[in-house]
Amino acid sequence: MNNTKEKFVVTAAQMRQIEERIFVAGMPVAALMEKVAGLITGKIVELFNPNISKIGILVGPGHNGGDALVIARELYFQGYEIIVYCPIPKLKELTDAHSKYLQSLGVDFVDNISLLKNCELLIDGLFGFGLEREITGDLAVAINQINSWKKQIFSIDLPSGIHTDTGEVLGTAIYANHTFCLGLWKQAFLQDQALEYIGKSELIDFDIPLTDITEILGEIPTIERITKTSA
Structure with a gap:
């Protein structure tokens, strides 16, 4: 991982701008989704108990749900029993395509x-x-019921229900044990009110070009002392 990227923190609007630059430059959305999901799948297999066999996937309508479906597919091919909870029937086109393929496999x-x-x-x-x-x-x-089970939960990018910029709980939110933040740290990871929902946090570096980051955010942040050195 390029540790320089650990120094940047973005709002939702800034992350959208950075992603848009990547896509305009020619990176297919589907290719990025596969890359992100592959990285997370590897982390999940490393982290959880190898005796676990049944995994539930919570899928939303957007590309976060698409990431989850690609992870589900890869775990299915590794022999895990997968069950998908998809409460919102209308999905984005790419997410819907992954949904249909996974269903064709019998998941x-x-x-x-x-x-x-x-x-x-x-x-x-x-x-x-x-x-x-x-x-x-x-x-x-449903989210409140999930939380009541106190199961091990991995969240993709942010626990569902957490505001990206403020860390505010939007009605209710998933209590995750581990959150994989995608690309760049979001402001919520620095907000006290969000920390109990985030659990352990880990940055998934999917190789955003540094030029795209600095074009939106400016130059690499520097660390400065804000208190006087004690004698």
């Missing part, structure tokens, strides 16, 4: 969260960075 898709209660591990891909609205209704009930 179970459900919209009843209680069917994931026997899973030994949950992967949260409901919402990534940029969520602005409060989570309410049946989905809020």
Whole structure:
């Protein structure tokens, strides 16, 4: 990993601008999704108990959900039993394509969260960075039920329900044990109110060109002493 990137912290708007530069330059969204999901899959296999066999995947409508589905596919091919909770029927095009392929493999898709209660591990891909609205209704009930199980949960980019910039809980949020922050640290990771939801945090470096980062954020931050040196 290029440790320089650890020094940058972005808002949701800045991350969108940086990603847009990557895509305009020619990086296919699908290729980036495969890369990110591959990196996270490797981390998950390293981190959790090898005796775990049943994994629940929480899938939202956007590309965070797409990341989760690619991870689900890779874990399925490694022999794990996968069950997908997909509570929102209308998905983005790429996410929908991954959903259909996974279903063609015979992976179970459900919209009843209680069917994931026997899973030994949950992967949260409901919402990534940029969520602005409060989570309410049946989905809020489902998230609260998930939290009550106190299972091991890995979140992709941010725990679902956490505001990217402020760390505010938008109605309710997933309590993750481990959160994989994608590309660059988001401001929420520095907000006290979000830390108990984030759990252990880890930056997944998917090779954003430094020029794209500095074009949006400016030059590499420097560390400066703000208190006088004691005698």
